[in-house]
Amino acid sequence: MTSPTLTPELQALAEAVARRRNFAIISHPDAGKTTLTEKLLLYGGAIQQAGAVKAKGEQRKVTSDWMELEKQRGISITSTVLQFDYAGSTINLLDTPGHQDFSEDTYRTLAAADNAVMLEDAAKGLEPQTRKLFEVCRMRQIPIFTFINKMDRPGREPLELIDEIEQELGLACWPVNWPIGSGERFRGVIDRRSHDVILFGRAERGKASEEQVLTVAGARESGAVEPELLDQALEELELLEGAGADLDLELVHGGQLSPVFFGSAMTNFGVRPFLDAFLELAQKPTPRASSTGLIDPVAPGFSGFVFKLQANMDPRHRDRVAFVRVCSGQFEKDMTVQHARTGRAIRLSRPQKLFGQDREVVEDAYPGDVIGLNNPGMFAIGDTIYTGSRLEYEGIPCFSPEIFAWLRNPNPSAFKSFRKGVNELREEGAVQILYDTDESKRDPILAAVGQLQLEVVQYRLENEYGVQTRLEPMGFSVARWVVGGWPALEAVGRIFNCKTVRDAWNRPVLLFKNDWNLNQLAEDHPELELSTVAPVVSGVEPISL
Ligand code: G4P
Numbered sequence: 001m002t003s004p005t006l007t008p009e010l011q012a013l014a015e016a017v018a019r020r021r022n023f024a025i026i027s028h029p030d031a032g033k034t035t036l037t038e039k040l041l042l043y044g045g046a047i048q049q050a051g052a053v054k055a056k057g058e059q060r061k062v063t064s065d066w067m068e069l070e071k072q073r074g075i076s077i078t079s080t081v082l083q084f085d086y087a088g089s090t091i092n093l094l095d096t097p098g099h100q101d102f103s104e105d106t107y108r109t110l111a112a113a114d115n116a117v118m119l120e121d122a123a124k125g126l127e128p129q130t131r132k133l134f135e136v137c138r139m140r141q142i143p144i145f146t147f148i149n150k151m152d153r154p155g156r157e158p159l160e161l162i163d164e165i166e167q168e169l170g171l172a173c174w175p176v177n178w179p180i181g182s183g184e185r186f187r188g189v190i191d192r193r194s195h196d197v198i199l200f201g202r203a204e205r206g207k208a209s210e211e212q213v214l215t216v217a218g219a220r221e222s223g224a225v226e227p228e229l230l231d232q233a234l235e236e237l238e239l240l241e242g243a244g245a246d247l248d249l250e251l252v253h254g255g256q257l258s259p260v261f262f263g264s265a266m267t268n269f270g271v272r273p274f275l276d277a278f279l280e281l282a283q284k285p286t287p288r289a290s291s292t293g294l295i296d297p298v299a300p301g302f303s304g305f306v307f308k309l310q311a312n313m314d315p316r317h318r319d320r321v322a323f324v325r326v327c328s329g330q331f332e333k334d335m336t337v338q339h340a341r342t343g344r345a346i347r348l349s350r351p352q353k354l355f356g357q358d359r360e361v362v363e364d365a366y367p368g369d370v371i372g373l374n375n376p377g378m379f380a381i382g383d384t385i386y387t388g389s390r391l392e393y394e395g396i397p398c399f400s401p402e403i404f405a406w407l408r409n410p411n412p413s414a415f416k417s418f419r420k421g422v423n424e425l426r427e428e429g430a431v432q433i434l435y436d437t438d439e440s441k442r443d444p445i446l447a448a449v450g451q452l453q454l455e456v457v458q459y460r461l462e463n464e465y466g467v468q469t470r471l472e473p474m475g476f477s478v479a480r481w482v483v484g485g486w487p488a489l490e491a492v493g494r495i496f497n498c499k500t501v502r503d504a505w506n507r508p509v510l511l512f513k514n515d516w517n518l519n520q521l522a523e524d525h526p527e528l529e530l531s532t533v534a535p536v537v538s539g540v541e542p543i544s545l
Contacts, residue, residue, distance in 0.1 A: 006298075013330055013366065014298045020368035021282045022092035023145075024109055026134060027119035028127030032149040036119060036265040037082070037093060043275055044084025044091065081323075081370040089279050092368055103450040104429065105308050107399045108381065110136045112307040112325035112370065115282045118146045118258070122155030122182070125164050134169055136399070139533070141255040143283050144171065147274055152264040154183040159236060162260060172257045174247045176277050177270070178237050179262040181229040188225070189262055189270055190216075190233055192240070193247075199224055200269040211272065253283045285368035288327050290384070291392040295328050297367035301388030302329035302337065304371075306379045307396060309428050320428070321372045322379035327393065331365040340384040340392045348385075350374050381429040382536070395536035398503070401432055401447035401479050404511060405454060406472040408443055414467045419545045421465035426504060426542070431457050434501040434509060435543070444545055445501060446471070447479065474499075476511040478518050483529035492525045503534060504542035 006014060027033045082093040094109050110116065116137045118130060137144055148161055155161075162173045177189035180197070188199035197219040201210035212224065216234070219225050251257035259281055263270020287294040295303060308323040336347045350373075365371050373379070382395035409418040422444055426433045431453050434445040448454050454471060461467050476499065482489045489500065489508050497517040498510045510530065512518045521528070 009330075010298060010300065016090075016330070016366040017285050017297045017368065019088065020090050020092065020285055020366060021115065021279055022094060022113055022285065022368045023115040023117055023278075023282065024094040024113040025117045025119055026110070026130055026137065028121070028124070028129040031119045031121045031124070031127070031130070032265045033119055036117075036147065036149065036271070037095075039265050039268050039271045040091075040093065040275060041082060041084055042268075043272060044086045083369070086275065087279060090368075091279075092370060094370065103448065103453045104399055104432070106133065107136050107449065108307045108396050108429070110140065110142070111396045112305075112323075113142060114285055114368065115143045115145065115278075117278070118144050120146065120148050120161065122148050122150050122158075122161065122262075123153060125156055125161050126168060131169070134171075135532075138169075138171075138255060143252050143255055143281075144258045145274075145278055145282070146173065146258045146260040147265075147270075148260065148262045149265050151179050151182050151186045151262050151269065152184075152267050158182075158262065159239070165258065165260075171255075172245065172251070173260045174245060174252075174257055175240060175260040175262075176247075176281075177261055177273055178233050178240070180225055180233045185226070185229060186264065186269065187229060188212075189273060190237060191273065192237060197225070197230070198270075198273055200267070247281075249281065252281055285327070285366075289394050292389070295391060295393075297328050299328040301386060302331050302335065303327050303384065303386035303388075303391060303393070304331070305385075305393040305396075306381055306383045309375060309379065309381060320375040320377065320379075322375035322383075324371050324373055324385065326365050326367050326369045326371065328367055329387065331362075331369075331371060333363050335387065337385040337387055338390065339378065340386065340390065341380070342378070344378070346378070346385070348373055380427055397536050398432055398534035399449060400532040401449055402477050403448045403451055403454060404434070404474040404476045404479075405446050406443050406474060407446050407457070408470040408472055409467060410470055411468070417465045418461070418467045418469070421461045421467060423544045425457055425460060430460070433504055433545070434511075435503075437500055437502055442545075445474065474511070475513055477514055478512040480510050480512070480518065480530035480532065481534050482508040482510065483531050483535075488528060492528050495521060495525065497521070502543075505534075506543055507534065509534075 025033050025036065081095065084091055084093075094113050110133065116133075118134060120126065120130065134144070146165065148158070158179055162175065165171055165173055175192060177191050177198070179189055180187040188197065190197050195216060197214045197216055199212040199214065199219065201212070214222060216230070219230060220227060245257075247259065248257060252259060259277065261270060261274040261277065263274060265271060285297045287296045304324040304326045306322045307325055310321045310323070334347065334349050336345050338344070339346050362371055382393075384392045407422065409415060422433065425431060432447040434447050436445070446454055446457060458469055458471060461469050481503070486508055495510075498512045498521060501509050501511060503509050510521070512521070522530070
């Protein structure tokens with residue numbers, strides 16, 4: 001790839017960008033994300049043996065023991081991004097934490113991803129957490145690749161699984177390969193474009209499986225696959241062809257058409273064909289919207305944004321790591337960048353690249369990569385850093401919380417520390433803070449997407465700020481922002497079966513016990529426009545406690 005208009009530096013940058021693919025896996029717990037991740041890393045030669053990604057058994061034990069929690073957070077710190085090379089590409093796999101630590105971080109990570117892999121268990125199909133994460137991907141219109149896993153176990157009919165995605169998510173599907181048999185008789189897949197029959201042999205745990213690529217006729221002759229299984233797969237493929245749609249890359253990249261793959265992560269069936277097709281079809285780092293228009297990744301100036309902050313649980317030195325998604329230009333160690341929100345210049349002297357349990361200092365990074373910066377309290381979620389002319393990326397929205405609790409401070413003399421802690425943890429994005437509309441009720445309301453967020457806040461308030469708090473659950477499970485703000489809310493008059501609160505930007509948020517109450521309000525007042533995510537604000541400081 002050469003372009004006469006690019007300087008040698010930009011040419012090198014363009015090549016680095018063209019080589020990069022980044023993605024996050026969205027799935028419900030137990031669909032096989034850890035297993036698939038391990039297998040992918042195996043292909044990248046990044047780990048020698050499956051089982052190295054995380055100590056699963058250990059993680060399972062974690063419930064409420066805080067020492068264990070620390071350990072667990074240690075794991076999620078270090079496995080935030082996994083980078084590996086495969087077939088001439090550099091792949092960044094952004095980790096979305098699993099169920100025990102499902103939190104807003106899970107959503108925010110998707111803001112840094114260019115592609116998502118939706119992983120389904122063939123026996124279960126679409127599950128709740130996958131649907132939620134899918135909604136976030138849809139909002140960002142990122143390409144979604146579907147991997148239907150556990151084909152080695154009895155599962156639902158492939159056509160039915162595809163239909164469910166199309167009907168329930170409104171996402172058109174384009175199976176790139178089709179399974180031959182399932183359960184005990186899962187033999188392999190047929191590549192829809194080449195009509196190659198890819199047969200897999202079971203391999204030793206942790207090794208790439210033995211793979212045989214044959215023509216349909218060759219597969220028949222070989223006797224390696226039962227003729228009736230092959231015929232059924234071919235028939236179903238014909239049905240799909242009859243449906244007529246093309247694999248339109250533009251639709252894929254717009255998040256409207258999902259390439260679908262079948263396989264079994266555990267037995268390593270179908271992982272290699274998936275990875276190869278993913279590299280071919282996935283979106284490389286794309287231009288991003290900013291205050292000065294779309295920013296091309298191949299631009300002379302470096303820029304990026306913070307999508308996640310991770311605080312160390314060690315109260316003695318509160319080091320925090322800010323995770324930055326590189327959006328344009330080349331990042332170099334010791335570079336001085338501008339911090340858009342404060343206008344300050346910052347020298348980035350100890351940037352880190354994180355892999356598994358290891359951290360290494362990065363010398364350089366390119367668009368699509370993620371770097372970890374030591375953050376002595378200056379970065380907030382959504383902050384932009386850049387060199388050259390000023391720009392600011394669109395912030396990261398607040399996602400709809402589902403768990404709400406009053407945070408009580410039983411000891412009035414500790415109020416100062418309580419306030420400091422609550423404000424700092426909010427800034428860090430550990431939890432969302434809502435306030436009662438009655439200003440005499442000063443206690444904040446914690447609003448989270450995962451229970452662990454609340455536990456972490458309480459734990460950190462005690463350990464880092466010395467305040468013991470009490471959580472008083474509120475019986476709500478749904479929050480909606482009022483799109484027209486206070487005037488729109490006042491216009492509809494009195495409303496029932498919901499509580500109005502304020503967010504940190506003094507915007508009205510309605511809390512409902514359940515979807516039924518929400519639907520009731522929508523029926524009574526169709527003119528009231530509600531949103532599951534808060535509009536992004538920039539340049540305005542939030543209310544502090
Ligand atoms: P998660 O990260 O999405 O939560 O899922 P994880 O990979 O931990 O997989 C959950 C369980 O599903 C594991 O079993 C794993 O071995 C199994 N699994 C993953 N992929 C496949 C597959 O393709 N086929 C089959 N049959 N099983 C699969 P476990 O018993 O909970 O753990 P382990 O004892 O295997 O470690």
